[in-house]
Amino acid sequence: MARYAMVIDQERCVGCQSCTVACKSEWDVPIGFARTRVRPAGLLGTYPNFTSAFFVAQCNQCERPSCIPACPTGATWQDANGAVRVNRDLCIGCGSCVAACPYGARYVNPDRGVVDKCDFCAPRLEHGLEPACVATCPAKAKVFGDIEDPGSEVFRLVYRAGAKRMETADIAIGPNVYYTGKREHLEMAAASFAPTPPRTVAAALVWTRLAKKLVYLAVGATFLGQAGAFFRQLSVGEKQFDE
Amino acid sequence: MATNIIPASPYALTAGQAEALAQRQVKKHHVAIVLLHWFNAFVWLMELATGSAIVVSPSFAFMPHWYLVMMESIFGSRANLLRVHMAVGLTWIAVFIVYAVFGWRDYLHTEVLKKEIGLDADDFRWLRIRLLRLVGLTSEALPPQGAYNAGQKLYAVMVYAMVPLIMVTGLIMTFHLFSTSMVQWSMVLHFLAAGMVVSGLMIHVYMGAVFPEERPAFYSMITGMVNELYAFRHHYKWWREVKMQQADWEQTISAEEDRSHDTLETGNESKPEAGAANGAR
Numbered sequence: 123m124a125r126y127a128m129v130i131d132q133e134r135c136v137g138c139q140s141c142t143v144a145c146k147s148e149w150d151v152p153i154g155f156a157r158t159r160v161r162p163a164g165l166l167g168t169y170p171n172f173t174s175a176f177f178v179a180q181c182n183q184c185e186r187p188s189c190i191p192a193c194p195t196g197a198t199w200q201d202a203n204g205a206v207r208v209n210r211d212l213c214i215g216c217g218s219c220v221a222a223c224p225y226g227a228r229y230v231n232p233d234r235g236v237v238d239k240c241d242f243c244a245p246r247l248e249h250g251l252e253p254a255c256v257a258t259c260p261a262k263a264k265v266f267g268d269i270e271d272p273g274s275e276v277f278r279l280v281y282r283a284g285a286k287r288m289e290t291a292d293i294a295i296g297p298n299v300y301y302t303g304k305r306e307h308l309e310m311a312a313a314s315f316a317p318t319p320p321r322t323v324a325a326a327l328v329w330t331r332l333a334k335k336l337v338y339l340a341v342g343a344t345f346l347g348q349a350g351a352f353f354r355q356l357s358v359g360e361k362q363f364d365e
Numbered sequence: 366m367a368t369n370i371i372p373a374s375p376y377a378l379t380a381g382q383a384e385a386l387a388q389r390q391v392k393k394h395h396v397a398i399v400l401l402h403w404f405n406a407f408v409w410l411m412e413l414a415t416g417s418a419i420v421v422s423p424s425f426a427f428m429p430h431w432y433l434v435m436m437e438s439i440f441g442s443r444a445n446l447l448r449v450h451m452a453v454g455l456t457w458i459a460v461f462i463v464y465a466v467f468g469w470r471d472y473l474h475t476e477v478l479k480k481e482i483g484l485d486a487d488d489f490r491w492l493r494i495r496l497l498r499l500v501g502l503t504s505e506a507l508p509p510q511g512a513y514n515a516g517q518k519l520y521a522v523m524v525y526a527m528v529p530l531i532m533v534t535g536l537i538m539t540f541h542l543f544s545t546s547m548v549q550w551s552m553v554l555h556f557l558a559a560g561m562v563v564s565g566l567m568i569h570v571y572m573g574a575v576f577p578e579e580r581p582a583f584y585s586m587i588t589g590m591v592n593e594l595y596a597f598r599h600h601y602k603w604w605r606e607v608k609m610q611q612a613d614w615e616q617t618i619s620a621e622e623d624r625s626h627d628t629l630e631t632g633n634e635s636k637p638e639a640g641a642a643n644g645a646r
Contacts, residue, residue: 194552196421196443211444214538216552217545235541325549330424333553337427337560344564348571351499355576358501 125204125298126242127269128256129279130178132303132311134263135160137176141255141264148243148254155229157181157240158255163311166304177311178264180255181206181227181240182288185296188320192222194329197237204298207241210234218326224293224317242266269298276300293317370612375509375601386594391607393512393596394589398472401464402586408457413563415450419443420556427556451539458532481512482522487602488515509601516572520565527558534558 137160145151145158158180166175183206190198190206197212198219213236220228220237231238243253251257256266267274279285285300286308293316301308378386394402417428418436421443426433440446465473472481487508492515497503513521534551541548573583581595596604 191422191424194420194422194425195447209444212447214548214552215541215545216538216548218549220545230541230545323546323549325546325553326425329553329556333557333560334425334427336557337563340560340564341567344567348567352571352575354499354501 123202124268125270126183126247126266127204127276127280127298127300128242128253129265129276129285129300129302131263131265132176132178132301132307134261135176135178136261137162137174138260140258140260141178144254144258145240148246149238150233151238152231152233155231155238157227157238161315163307163314166307166310175307175310177315179225179227179315180299181223182225182297182299183240183242185298188222188224188295189219189228192218192320192322192326194218194326201241201244203242203247205242205244205247206239207244208237208239210236213237216323216325218323221321221323224295224320225288225297226318288312288315288317290316293319371605371608373605375597378597383594386597387592389593390590391593391596391604392589393585393591395471396589397468399586399589401460404460405457408453409566411453412450412457413559415440415446415453416559418446419450451535454532454535455539458536461528461532478525482518482525484515484518484522488518491515492519510599510603511606512600512603514599516568520569523565524562527562530558531555531562 139160142156142159146156149157151157158178161177161179163175163177165172167173183204185204187198187200187206190200192198193213194216195212195214197209197214198206199209200206215230215235215237217230217237220230228237228239230236243251243255246253252266253264256264265275265279267276269276269280271277279302280300283302285302287294287297287300288311289295289297301311414436418433418440420426420428421433436446437443440449471477487510490508491510494503494505494507495514495516498505498507534555537543537547537551538555572579573586579599581591582599585591593604596607
Protein backbone atom coordinates (compact mmCIF):
# COMPACT_ATOMS: atom_id res chain seq x y z
CA MET A 123 0.00 0.00 0.00
CA ALA A 124 1.26 3.35 -0.97
CA ARG A 125 1.79 6.02 1.63
CA TYR A 126 1.11 9.34 0.00
CA ALA A 127 2.98 12.56 0.65
CA MET A 128 3.32 15.91 -1.04
CA VAL A 129 6.33 18.16 -1.41
CA ILE A 130 5.78 21.83 -2.17
CA ASP A 131 8.67 23.76 -3.65
CA GLN A 132 8.21 27.26 -2.29
CA GLU A 133 10.77 28.67 -4.65
CA ARG A 134 8.81 27.56 -7.69
CA CYS A 135 5.48 28.91 -6.44
CA VAL A 136 4.59 32.23 -8.09
CA GLY A 137 1.32 32.65 -6.17
CA CYS A 138 -0.96 32.29 -9.20
CA GLN A 139 -3.68 30.48 -7.16
CA SER A 140 -4.28 27.96 -9.97
CA CYS A 141 -4.24 25.19 -7.39
CA THR A 142 -6.84 27.03 -5.29
CA VAL A 143 -9.13 27.43 -8.29
CA ALA A 144 -8.66 23.84 -9.50
CA CYS A 145 -9.49 22.55 -6.03
CA LYS A 146 -12.53 24.77 -5.59
CA SER A 147 -13.99 23.78 -8.94
CA GLU A 148 -13.17 20.11 -8.43
CA TRP A 149 -14.91 19.92 -5.06
CA ASP A 150 -17.56 22.67 -5.22
CA VAL A 151 -15.99 24.62 -2.40
CA PRO A 152 -18.25 27.58 -1.52
CA ILE A 153 -17.06 31.18 -1.78
CA GLY A 154 -15.09 32.21 1.28
CA PHE A 155 -13.73 28.73 1.99
CA ALA A 156 -10.88 26.64 0.60
CA ARG A 157 -9.35 23.20 0.96
CA THR A 158 -6.02 24.56 -0.21
CA ARG A 159 -4.89 28.12 -0.57
CA VAL A 160 -1.79 30.14 -1.43
CA ARG A 161 -1.01 32.69 1.22
CA PRO A 162 1.39 35.63 0.88
CA ALA A 163 4.27 35.14 3.33
CA GLY A 164 6.07 38.47 2.83
CA LEU A 165 8.93 39.81 0.77
CA LEU A 166 12.31 38.16 0.27
CA GLY A 167 15.46 40.23 -0.36
CA THR A 168 15.94 43.99 -0.27
CA TYR A 169 14.97 46.71 -2.70
CA PRO A 170 15.37 46.65 -5.63
CA ASN A 171 16.12 42.91 -5.66
CA PHE A 172 13.20 41.32 -3.90
CA THR A 173 10.49 38.78 -4.66
CA SER A 174 7.13 37.90 -3.15
CA ALA A 175 7.16 34.78 -1.02
CA PHE A 176 4.17 32.47 -0.82
CA PHE A 177 3.10 29.65 1.39
CA VAL A 178 0.77 26.88 0.19
CA ALA A 179 -1.45 25.70 3.06
CA GLN A 180 -3.65 22.61 3.01
CA CYS A 181 -4.35 19.50 5.09
CA ASN A 182 -1.09 17.81 6.03
CA GLN A 183 -2.65 14.32 6.30
CA CYS A 184 -0.79 13.95 9.60
CA GLU A 185 0.41 10.59 10.85
CA ARG A 186 -1.00 11.22 14.34
CA PRO A 187 -3.93 13.51 13.49
CA SER A 188 -5.44 15.57 16.30
CA CYS A 189 -8.72 15.83 14.36
CA ILE A 190 -9.58 12.12 14.47
CA PRO A 191 -9.89 11.70 18.26
CA ALA A 192 -11.81 15.00 18.36
CA CYS A 193 -14.58 13.64 16.12
CA PRO A 194 -17.34 12.08 18.26
CA THR A 195 -18.99 10.02 15.51
CA GLY A 196 -15.90 8.69 13.81
CA ALA A 197 -16.77 10.60 10.62
CA THR A 198 -13.11 11.59 10.30
CA TRP A 199 -10.90 8.63 9.52
CA GLN A 200 -7.54 7.80 8.05
CA ASP A 201 -7.19 5.84 4.87
CA ALA A 202 -4.54 3.12 4.67
CA ASN A 203 -2.66 5.38 2.23
CA GLY A 204 -2.42 8.04 4.93
CA ALA A 205 -5.10 10.43 3.64
CA VAL A 206 -7.31 11.83 6.41
CA ARG A 207 -10.88 11.76 5.12
CA VAL A 208 -14.37 12.81 6.18
CA ASN A 209 -17.40 10.55 5.84
CA ARG A 210 -20.19 13.01 5.06
CA ASP A 211 -22.85 10.47 6.04
CA LEU A 212 -21.51 10.36 9.57
CA CYS A 213 -20.54 14.00 10.08
CA ILE A 214 -23.07 16.02 12.08
CA GLY A 215 -21.23 19.30 11.52
CA CYS A 216 -20.24 19.91 15.15
CA GLY A 217 -16.91 21.43 14.10
CA SER A 218 -14.92 19.83 16.94
CA CYS A 219 -12.30 18.74 14.41
CA VAL A 220 -12.06 22.25 12.96
CA ALA A 221 -10.95 23.48 16.40
CA ALA A 222 -8.59 20.52 16.80
CA CYS A 223 -6.63 21.07 13.58
CA PRO A 224 -3.35 22.94 14.19
CA TYR A 225 -3.20 23.95 10.51
CA GLY A 226 -6.68 25.44 10.02
CA ALA A 227 -7.16 22.94 7.20
CA ARG A 228 -10.84 22.18 7.90
CA TYR A 229 -14.06 24.11 7.51
CA VAL A 230 -17.78 23.45 7.88
CA ASN A 231 -19.33 23.56 4.42
CA PRO A 232 -22.34 25.88 4.76
CA ASP A 233 -24.13 24.28 1.78
CA ARG A 234 -24.00 20.79 3.26
CA GLY A 235 -23.69 21.56 6.96
CA VAL A 236 -20.86 19.07 7.31
CA VAL A 237 -17.07 19.30 7.45
CA ASP A 238 -14.92 19.38 4.32
CA LYS A 239 -11.15 19.26 3.84
CA CYS A 240 -8.36 18.23 1.48
CA ASP A 241 -8.05 14.44 1.22
CA PHE A 242 -5.38 14.42 -1.52
CA CYS A 243 -8.30 14.17 -3.98
CA ALA A 244 -9.03 10.61 -2.83
CA PRO A 245 -11.67 9.94 -5.52
CA ARG A 246 -9.22 11.11 -8.23
CA LEU A 247 -6.49 8.84 -6.80
CA GLU A 248 -8.91 5.92 -7.05
CA HIS A 249 -9.18 6.67 -10.77
CA GLY A 250 -5.40 6.83 -11.13
CA LEU A 251 -5.28 10.62 -11.40
CA GLU A 252 -3.09 13.07 -9.50
CA PRO A 253 -4.67 15.52 -7.08
CA ALA A 254 -6.27 18.42 -8.99
CA CYS A 255 -3.85 21.00 -7.59
CA VAL A 256 -0.81 18.96 -8.58
CA ALA A 257 -2.10 18.36 -12.09
CA THR A 258 -2.87 22.03 -12.60
CA CYS A 259 0.21 23.76 -11.10
CA PRO A 260 1.94 25.54 -14.05
CA ALA A 261 5.24 25.86 -12.15
CA LYS A 262 5.27 22.20 -11.06
CA ALA A 263 5.73 23.44 -7.50
CA LYS A 264 3.67 20.56 -6.06
CA VAL A 265 5.10 17.06 -6.22
CA PHE A 266 2.89 14.16 -5.17
CA GLY A 267 3.73 10.50 -4.74
CA ASP A 268 4.41 7.46 -2.60
CA ILE A 269 6.91 8.29 0.13
CA GLU A 270 7.51 4.58 0.74
CA ASP A 271 8.71 4.10 -2.84
CA PRO A 272 12.47 4.80 -2.94
CA GLY A 273 12.23 5.52 -6.67
CA SER A 274 9.64 8.28 -6.28
CA GLU A 275 10.30 11.99 -6.59
CA VAL A 276 8.81 12.70 -3.13
CA PHE A 277 11.12 10.10 -1.60
CA ARG A 278 14.10 11.84 -3.19
CA LEU A 279 12.96 15.31 -2.14
CA VAL A 280 12.23 14.28 1.46
CA TYR A 281 15.11 11.91 2.19
CA ARG A 282 17.85 13.23 -0.15
CA ALA A 283 17.03 16.90 -0.74
CA GLY A 284 15.89 17.55 2.84
CA ALA A 285 12.34 18.83 2.42
CA LYS A 286 10.97 20.01 5.75
CA ARG A 287 7.72 19.52 7.62
CA MET A 288 5.87 22.58 8.90
CA GLU A 289 5.97 21.70 12.58
CA THR A 290 7.25 23.03 15.88
CA ALA A 291 8.91 21.34 18.83
CA ASP A 292 5.53 21.24 20.65
CA ILE A 293 3.25 20.45 17.75
CA ALA A 294 4.77 17.57 15.85
CA ILE A 295 2.02 15.21 14.73
CA GLY A 296 3.73 13.90 11.61
CA PRO A 297 2.48 16.08 8.74
CA ASN A 298 2.85 14.48 5.32
CA VAL A 299 3.17 17.72 3.37
CA TYR A 300 6.80 18.80 3.06
CA TYR A 301 8.30 22.08 1.94
CA THR A 302 11.49 22.92 0.10
CA GLY A 303 12.92 26.30 -0.78
CA LYS A 304 15.36 28.90 0.46
CA ARG A 305 15.98 28.69 4.20
CA GLU A 306 14.91 32.28 4.81
CA HIS A 307 11.74 31.65 2.81
CA LEU A 308 10.83 28.67 4.98
CA GLU A 309 11.66 30.58 8.15
CA MET A 310 9.49 33.47 7.03
CA ALA A 311 6.60 31.10 6.31
CA ALA A 312 7.08 29.39 9.67
CA ALA A 313 6.86 32.75 11.45
CA SER A 314 3.36 33.32 10.03
CA PHE A 315 1.95 29.86 9.42
CA ALA A 316 3.40 27.62 12.13
CA PRO A 317 0.86 25.15 13.60
CA THR A 318 -1.22 26.37 16.55
CA PRO A 319 -2.03 24.12 19.53
CA PRO A 320 -5.07 21.89 18.89
CA ARG A 321 -8.14 23.14 20.76
CA THR A 322 -10.71 20.92 22.44
CA VAL A 323 -14.15 22.55 22.37
CA ALA A 324 -15.84 23.22 25.73
CA ALA A 325 -18.78 20.91 24.96
CA ALA A 326 -16.39 18.01 24.36
CA LEU A 327 -14.70 18.63 27.70
CA VAL A 328 -18.10 18.68 29.43
CA TRP A 329 -19.00 15.43 27.68
CA THR A 330 -15.83 13.54 28.60
CA ARG A 331 -15.31 14.95 32.09
CA LEU A 332 -18.86 15.45 33.36
CA ALA A 333 -21.76 14.20 31.22
CA LYS A 334 -20.41 10.68 30.77
CA LYS A 335 -19.81 10.30 34.51
CA LEU A 336 -23.23 11.70 35.38
CA VAL A 337 -24.99 9.27 33.07
CA TYR A 338 -22.93 6.31 34.31
CA LEU A 339 -23.75 7.33 37.88
CA ALA A 340 -27.50 7.82 37.32
CA VAL A 341 -27.97 4.63 35.32
CA GLY A 342 -25.61 2.62 37.54
CA ALA A 343 -27.21 3.71 40.80
CA THR A 344 -30.70 2.96 39.48
CA PHE A 345 -29.56 -0.42 38.23
CA LEU A 346 -28.00 -1.37 41.57
CA GLY A 347 -31.02 -0.16 43.56
CA GLN A 348 -33.29 -2.11 41.29
CA ALA A 349 -31.17 -5.24 41.42
CA GLY A 350 -31.40 -5.02 45.22
CA ALA A 351 -35.19 -4.71 45.05
CA PHE A 352 -35.36 -7.62 42.64
CA PHE A 353 -33.32 -9.94 44.86
CA ARG A 354 -35.49 -8.94 47.78
CA GLN A 355 -38.53 -9.80 45.69
CA LEU A 356 -36.98 -13.21 44.97
CA SER A 357 -36.13 -13.86 48.61
CA VAL A 358 -39.45 -12.68 50.05
CA GLY A 359 -41.44 -14.43 47.36
CA GLU A 360 -43.96 -12.98 44.95
CA LYS A 361 -47.22 -11.63 46.26
CA GLN A 362 -49.80 -10.70 43.64
CA PHE A 363 -51.76 -7.59 44.53
CA ASP A 364 -55.07 -9.38 44.99
CA GLU A 365 -53.88 -12.19 47.22
CA MET B 366 -72.46 16.09 43.45
CA ALA B 367 -72.51 12.73 45.06
CA THR B 368 -69.53 13.53 47.25
CA ASN B 369 -71.04 11.93 50.32
CA ILE B 370 -71.41 8.51 48.71
CA ILE B 371 -67.75 7.44 48.82
CA PRO B 372 -65.36 8.17 51.73
CA ALA B 373 -62.43 10.49 50.95
CA SER B 374 -59.86 7.95 52.16
CA PRO B 375 -59.64 4.20 51.58
CA TYR B 376 -61.81 2.06 53.84
CA ALA B 377 -61.64 -1.59 54.84
CA LEU B 378 -63.29 -3.88 52.33
CA THR B 379 -65.27 -6.95 53.28
CA ALA B 380 -64.39 -10.13 51.41
CA GLY B 381 -67.61 -9.82 49.43
CA GLN B 382 -66.91 -6.20 48.47
CA ALA B 383 -63.38 -7.07 47.40
CA GLU B 384 -64.67 -9.99 45.34
CA ALA B 385 -67.26 -7.73 43.67
CA LEU B 386 -64.64 -5.08 42.90
CA ALA B 387 -62.25 -7.67 41.48
CA GLN B 388 -64.94 -8.78 39.04
CA ARG B 389 -65.48 -5.29 37.60
CA GLN B 390 -63.25 -3.59 35.05
CA VAL B 391 -62.79 0.14 34.72
CA LYS B 392 -61.28 1.93 31.75
CA LYS B 393 -57.84 3.40 32.46
CA HIS B 394 -56.28 4.15 29.06
CA HIS B 395 -57.69 5.23 25.72
CA VAL B 396 -56.78 2.83 22.93
CA ALA B 397 -54.76 5.61 21.23
CA ILE B 398 -52.66 5.96 24.37
CA VAL B 399 -52.08 2.20 24.51
CA LEU B 400 -50.86 2.28 20.89
CA LEU B 401 -48.75 5.39 21.53
CA HIS B 402 -47.18 3.71 24.56
CA TRP B 403 -45.99 0.70 22.58
CA PHE B 404 -44.88 2.86 19.66
CA ASN B 405 -42.89 4.88 22.18
CA ALA B 406 -41.41 1.71 23.65
CA PHE B 407 -40.31 0.61 20.18
CA VAL B 408 -38.80 4.05 19.48
CA TRP B 409 -36.82 4.08 22.73
CA LEU B 410 -35.54 0.58 22.13
CA MET B 411 -34.35 1.48 18.62
CA GLU B 412 -33.00 4.91 19.50
CA LEU B 413 -31.06 3.70 22.53
CA ALA B 414 -29.64 0.74 20.62
CA THR B 415 -28.54 2.80 17.61
CA GLY B 416 -27.74 6.07 19.42
CA SER B 417 -25.33 4.44 21.84
CA ALA B 418 -23.49 2.82 18.91
CA ILE B 419 -23.01 6.04 16.91
CA VAL B 420 -20.66 7.60 19.43
CA VAL B 421 -17.44 5.73 18.68
CA SER B 422 -14.56 8.11 19.32
CA PRO B 423 -12.65 6.67 22.31
CA SER B 424 -12.95 9.80 24.46
CA PHE B 425 -16.69 10.21 23.74
CA ALA B 426 -17.79 6.56 23.55
CA PHE B 427 -19.75 5.29 26.55
CA MET B 428 -20.44 1.76 25.36
CA PRO B 429 -17.88 -1.08 25.19
CA HIS B 430 -16.01 -1.57 21.94
CA TRP B 431 -17.56 -4.99 21.24
CA TYR B 432 -21.01 -3.42 21.32
CA LEU B 433 -20.01 -0.74 18.81
CA VAL B 434 -18.58 -3.38 16.49
CA MET B 435 -21.61 -5.64 16.91
CA MET B 436 -24.11 -2.88 16.08
CA GLU B 437 -22.08 -1.73 13.10
CA SER B 438 -22.08 -5.31 11.78
CA ILE B 439 -25.83 -5.71 12.33
CA PHE B 440 -26.69 -2.49 10.51
CA GLY B 441 -24.04 -2.86 7.82
CA SER B 442 -22.29 0.43 8.51
CA ARG B 443 -22.17 3.26 11.02
CA ALA B 444 -23.78 5.53 8.44
CA ASN B 445 -26.76 3.15 8.42
CA LEU B 446 -26.92 3.28 12.21
CA LEU B 447 -27.09 7.06 12.02
CA ARG B 448 -29.70 6.96 9.23
CA VAL B 449 -31.94 4.61 11.22
CA HIS B 450 -31.45 6.71 14.35
CA MET B 451 -32.50 9.88 12.52
CA ALA B 452 -35.40 8.27 10.62
CA VAL B 453 -36.91 6.72 13.75
CA GLY B 454 -36.35 9.94 15.69
CA LEU B 455 -38.05 12.09 13.06
CA THR B 456 -41.00 9.67 12.91
CA TRP B 457 -41.22 9.86 16.69
CA ILE B 458 -41.35 13.66 16.57
CA ALA B 459 -44.03 13.59 13.84
CA VAL B 460 -46.20 11.17 15.85
CA PHE B 461 -45.83 13.26 19.00
CA ILE B 462 -46.84 16.40 17.13
CA VAL B 463 -50.06 14.60 16.16
CA TYR B 464 -50.46 13.52 19.79
CA ALA B 465 -49.90 17.08 21.00
CA VAL B 466 -52.48 18.48 18.58
CA PHE B 467 -55.22 15.93 19.24
CA GLY B 468 -54.44 15.24 22.87
CA TRP B 469 -53.86 18.81 24.03
CA ARG B 470 -57.08 19.21 26.02
CA ASP B 471 -57.09 15.70 27.48
CA TYR B 472 -53.41 15.18 28.25
CA LEU B 473 -51.27 18.28 27.94
CA HIS B 474 -53.39 21.18 29.18
CA THR B 475 -51.87 22.89 32.25
CA GLU B 476 -54.81 21.92 34.47
CA VAL B 477 -54.54 18.28 33.41
CA LEU B 478 -50.78 18.21 33.96
CA LYS B 479 -51.15 19.78 37.41
CA LYS B 480 -53.64 17.12 38.42
CA GLU B 481 -52.10 14.10 36.70
CA ILE B 482 -48.39 14.65 37.25
CA GLY B 483 -48.18 17.39 39.91
CA LEU B 484 -47.10 15.95 43.27
CA ASP B 485 -49.19 16.58 46.41
CA ALA B 486 -48.57 15.86 50.11
CA ASP B 487 -49.89 12.28 49.78
CA ASP B 488 -47.44 11.72 46.94
CA PHE B 489 -44.40 12.74 48.98
CA ARG B 490 -45.53 10.48 51.84
CA TRP B 491 -46.09 7.71 49.29
CA LEU B 492 -42.55 8.06 47.94
CA ARG B 493 -41.05 7.79 51.42
CA ILE B 494 -43.12 4.77 52.43
CA ARG B 495 -42.68 3.07 49.02
CA LEU B 496 -38.90 3.28 49.30
CA LEU B 497 -38.87 2.05 52.89
CA ARG B 498 -41.21 -0.82 52.00
CA LEU B 499 -39.04 -1.77 49.05
CA VAL B 500 -36.07 -2.35 51.38
CA GLY B 501 -38.30 -3.87 54.03
CA LEU B 502 -38.01 -1.16 56.70
CA THR B 503 -41.73 -0.54 57.12
CA SER B 504 -45.08 -2.15 56.45
CA GLU B 505 -47.03 1.10 56.74
CA ALA B 506 -49.93 1.41 54.27
CA LEU B 507 -49.31 3.55 51.20
CA PRO B 508 -51.28 6.82 51.05
CA PRO B 509 -54.09 6.96 48.46
CA GLN B 510 -52.99 7.86 44.95
CA GLY B 511 -54.54 9.50 41.91
CA ALA B 512 -54.58 8.06 38.39
CA TYR B 513 -50.78 7.90 38.58
CA ASN B 514 -48.77 7.15 41.68
CA ALA B 515 -46.00 9.45 42.91
CA GLY B 516 -43.28 7.33 41.29
CA GLN B 517 -45.00 7.49 37.93
CA LYS B 518 -45.54 11.24 38.43
CA LEU B 519 -41.87 11.89 39.20
CA TYR B 520 -40.87 9.92 36.14
CA ALA B 521 -43.45 11.78 34.04
CA VAL B 522 -42.16 15.18 35.22
CA MET B 523 -38.66 14.21 34.13
CA VAL B 524 -39.84 12.76 30.83
CA TYR B 525 -41.94 15.85 30.07
CA ALA B 526 -38.86 18.00 30.66
CA MET B 527 -36.36 15.79 28.83
CA VAL B 528 -38.32 14.65 25.76
CA PRO B 529 -38.71 18.13 24.19
CA LEU B 530 -35.01 18.70 24.89
CA ILE B 531 -34.10 15.42 23.18
CA MET B 532 -36.31 16.28 20.19
CA VAL B 533 -34.97 19.82 19.74
CA THR B 534 -31.31 18.84 20.12
CA GLY B 535 -31.90 15.89 17.78
CA LEU B 536 -33.31 18.21 15.13
CA ILE B 537 -30.36 20.59 15.53
CA MET B 538 -27.89 17.75 14.95
CA THR B 539 -29.87 16.10 12.13
CA PHE B 540 -30.20 19.30 10.12
CA HIS B 541 -26.94 20.97 11.33
CA LEU B 542 -28.94 24.00 12.50
CA PHE B 543 -27.71 27.35 13.80
CA SER B 544 -23.96 27.12 14.48
CA THR B 545 -21.27 24.57 15.20
CA SER B 546 -21.32 25.39 18.89
CA MET B 547 -25.09 24.76 18.98
CA VAL B 548 -24.47 21.33 17.44
CA GLN B 549 -21.68 20.66 19.95
CA TRP B 550 -23.84 21.53 22.96
CA SER B 551 -26.81 19.69 21.47
CA MET B 552 -24.74 16.51 21.55
CA VAL B 553 -24.05 16.93 25.25
CA LEU B 554 -27.65 17.79 26.13
CA HIS B 555 -29.07 15.00 23.94
CA PHE B 556 -26.82 12.49 25.70
CA LEU B 557 -27.48 13.81 29.22
CA ALA B 558 -31.26 14.01 28.73
CA ALA B 559 -31.42 10.50 27.27
CA GLY B 560 -29.23 9.22 30.12
CA MET B 561 -31.55 10.69 32.74
CA VAL B 562 -34.63 9.21 31.05
CA VAL B 563 -32.91 5.81 30.88
CA SER B 564 -32.22 5.78 34.60
CA GLY B 565 -35.95 6.36 35.17
CA LEU B 566 -36.95 4.07 32.32
CA MET B 567 -35.24 1.14 34.06
CA ILE B 568 -37.50 1.61 37.09
CA HIS B 569 -40.51 2.10 34.83
CA VAL B 570 -39.86 -1.20 33.05
CA TYR B 571 -39.07 -3.05 36.27
CA MET B 572 -42.21 -1.80 38.00
CA GLY B 573 -44.36 -2.53 34.98
CA ALA B 574 -43.00 -5.88 33.86
CA VAL B 575 -41.32 -7.49 36.88
CA PHE B 576 -42.79 -6.05 40.09
CA PRO B 577 -45.72 -8.34 41.01
CA GLU B 578 -47.89 -5.77 42.83
CA GLU B 579 -48.17 -3.58 39.73
CA ARG B 580 -48.94 -6.42 37.30
CA PRO B 581 -52.46 -5.08 36.49
CA ALA B 582 -50.88 -1.78 35.42
CA PHE B 583 -48.89 -3.73 32.83
CA TYR B 584 -52.00 -5.46 31.48
CA SER B 585 -53.83 -2.13 31.42
CA MET B 586 -51.29 -1.02 28.81
CA ILE B 587 -52.59 -3.84 26.59
CA THR B 588 -56.33 -3.89 27.27
CA GLY B 589 -56.76 -0.32 28.49
CA MET B 590 -58.70 -1.68 31.48
CA VAL B 591 -57.87 -2.33 35.14
CA ASN B 592 -60.01 -4.24 37.60
CA GLU B 593 -61.60 -2.13 40.26
CA LEU B 594 -59.97 -3.86 43.18
CA TYR B 595 -56.56 -2.87 41.84
CA ALA B 596 -57.84 0.66 41.19
CA PHE B 597 -59.23 0.79 44.75
CA ARG B 598 -56.01 -0.43 46.33
CA HIS B 599 -53.46 1.41 44.20
CA HIS B 600 -55.22 4.48 42.80
CA TYR B 601 -57.94 5.17 45.36
CA LYS B 602 -58.32 8.86 44.58
CA TRP B 603 -58.75 8.14 40.90
CA TRP B 604 -61.12 5.23 41.52
CA ARG B 605 -63.25 7.43 43.81
CA GLU B 606 -63.39 10.16 41.18
CA VAL B 607 -64.45 7.72 38.48
CA LYS B 608 -67.10 6.26 40.75
CA MET B 609 -68.42 9.68 41.72
CA GLN B 610 -68.62 10.70 38.09
CA GLN B 611 -70.58 7.55 37.39
CA ALA B 612 -72.87 8.25 40.34
CA ASP B 613 -73.36 11.85 39.19
CA TRP B 614 -74.12 10.66 35.72
CA GLU B 615 -76.60 8.10 36.97
CA GLN B 616 -78.27 10.72 39.15
CA THR B 617 -78.53 13.11 36.24
CA ILE B 618 -80.04 10.43 34.05
CA SER B 619 -82.61 9.40 36.62
CA ALA B 620 -83.41 13.07 37.30
CA GLU B 621 -83.90 13.60 33.56
CA GLU B 622 -86.14 10.57 33.44
CA ASP B 623 -88.16 11.87 36.41
CA ARG B 624 -88.53 15.28 34.79
CA SER B 625 -89.68 13.93 31.44
CA HIS B 626 -92.07 11.69 33.34
CA ASP B 627 -93.43 14.72 35.23
CA THR B 628 -93.76 16.75 32.07
CA LEU B 629 -95.80 14.05 30.41
CA GLU B 630 -98.20 13.80 33.32
CA THR B 631 -98.52 17.50 34.03
CA GLY B 632 -98.22 18.64 30.44
CA ASN B 633 -101.68 20.26 30.41
CA GLU B 634 -101.22 22.17 33.59
CA SER B 635 -98.12 24.00 32.39
CA LYS B 636 -100.01 25.90 29.70
CA PRO B 637 -102.26 28.00 31.89
CA GLU B 638 -99.24 28.90 34.03
CA ALA B 639 -97.45 30.26 30.99
CA GLY B 640 -100.51 32.14 30.02
CA ALA B 641 -100.85 33.61 33.49
CA ALA B 642 -97.25 34.76 33.33
CA ASN B 643 -97.90 36.49 30.04
CA GLY B 644 -101.00 38.10 31.34
CA ALA B 645 -99.20 39.40 34.41
CA ARG B 646 -96.73 41.22 32.17
